[in-house]
Amino acid sequence: MTACAIEAPAEDGDAVWPTGFTITANGAYAARLAGSGEALFVERWTLDGPEPYAVPLPLAQPEEPGALLLPLADGRVLIGRAVDGLRHTFSLLYPTGPDTGELLLGSVEAPAPGALTLLPPSPDGICAYAMCVGPDSTTLWLVAGGAFGPERVAEIKGRCSGGVWLDRTGRILALDRQLDDGPVKAVAIDLERGGEATPLLQITEDSHDRLLLADPDSGLLLIRSDAPSPGHERLGWGVLGSLLPVRFPECLRLDDAAVTPFAVQPGQVLMPESCGVALRIDAAAGSWVGLWRPSSRRMHQLAAPFGWLAGTGLWTPSGVLRLPYATPAAPCGLADLEEPAEPEPEPVAPAAAPEPKVCRPVPLQEAPLTDRKQAG
Incomplete structure (x- = not known):
């Protein structure tokens, strides 16, 4: 259910609503x-109550636009700040009455500017991970949830993203x-197991196969690949552990717009x-929402609410986005x-019943027994 905003939502007057909106896994x-x-x-927003509400967590100095944020399941917010371009310091922010508390965690050195990013919120709600991409390898850091500040947990061969x-x-x-x-x-x-890597997607040997979203309950995977063309x-979509091929529905392909999934319905x-899948649709006219299920051959396109933090949202188990x-x-x-109801299929007039054929009974000892199971 986690999602992160990619671009800034609409502006209104002189107010500018910055990018970066991240929802905890729960x-x-x-x-x-x-x-x-x-x-x-x-x-920090609280989303699981009767009404959503926001708690500001200001400090003495304003934050930089490129600050990295990640909410935790206990209500604290992890913030990563770039210092001198390469070093990133991490802290936990939390409300303390009228003020904001800050717990310093430590720092991580990145190999180049922009090489460090935060991974999506961990499903356990406690740990937070950062990824540093180098020229030939990628390092994963546990930046919150460890015993002694940031800890290097894995080094993976190759340049990683996503x-x-x-x-x-x-x-x-x-x-x-x-x-x-x-x-x-x-x-x-x-x-x-120290960051042991095993292949997950390989549609063809030369295709670029990326995983965009996954739902652990159902095993649904949302994939982007150039294998078809x-x-x-x-x-496209597939199922984790299934032997069936990845499918690329035509209804998810729009000529003049980019379609990106951002949330999957849990509990299925x-x-x-x-599973319901929420999609962000970006075109010259702006951004709006697509709703789709793998069992359907159509994608519903709906207007987003004014001020939508584009590319973010969560599904309830009952199917409300x-x-x-x-x-x-x-x-x-x-x-x-809510997903629009599918139109009822038009009734089809029953075809005229064919004339009955007279068939000669087949004695049991001469009956074809292919695909029949032996009784007893």
Whole structure:
């Protein structure tokens, strides 16, 4: 259910709503940078109550626009700040009455500017991981949840990107890896075995196969690959551990818009085709929402609420999509979207019954026994 904003939502007047909105794996909390201009501060949202509400977590100095944020399941917010371009310091912010408390965790040195990113919130809600991409290898750091500050937990051969959790414990992580100048392939990383990597996706030998989202309950995988048409990536779906091929529905392919999944309906145990999938649709006219299920041959396109923090949202197990939005009049809101009902199929007139044929009974000893099971 976790999602992160990629681009800034719509502006209103002089107010600018910054990028970066991340929701915990259990959907209880979220965090973003709020404010305008240079007066930016961390804001924590509570999403699992009767009404959403925001708690500002300002400090004496405003935050930089590039600060990295990750909410934890206990309500604290991890923040990573770049210092001198390469060194990143990490702290936990939390409300303490009218003030903001800050617990310093330590720092991580990145190999180059922009090489360090935070991975999506861990399903355990306690740990937080950062990924440093170097020229030939990728290092994973446990930056929150450890005993002694940031800890290096794995070094993986190749340049990695993405990041999708494949289980509910925070042990198995999927990354998109490129070895040398070869194609990008998703691999599964076992964090309890030193970052051991095993192949996860290889549709063809030369295709670029990336994993975008996964649902541990149903095993549904959302994939982007150029296997169907080299040089042009398509959105497809498959099932974790299945021998069936990846499918690339035509309804997910729009000529003049980019389609990106950002949330999957939880709780559909062993029913991947029944999972609701929320998609962000970006075109010249703006951004809106697509709703789709693998069992359906169509994608519903719906208008997003004004001020939507584009590319973010979460599904309830009952099938309601909740989209966060922020406007000057409503700085903390959730809008519920329900999937439109499928139209009833038109009745088809019954065909005329064929004339009965007279068949000669076949004696049992002469009856074809192919595909019949022996009785007894």
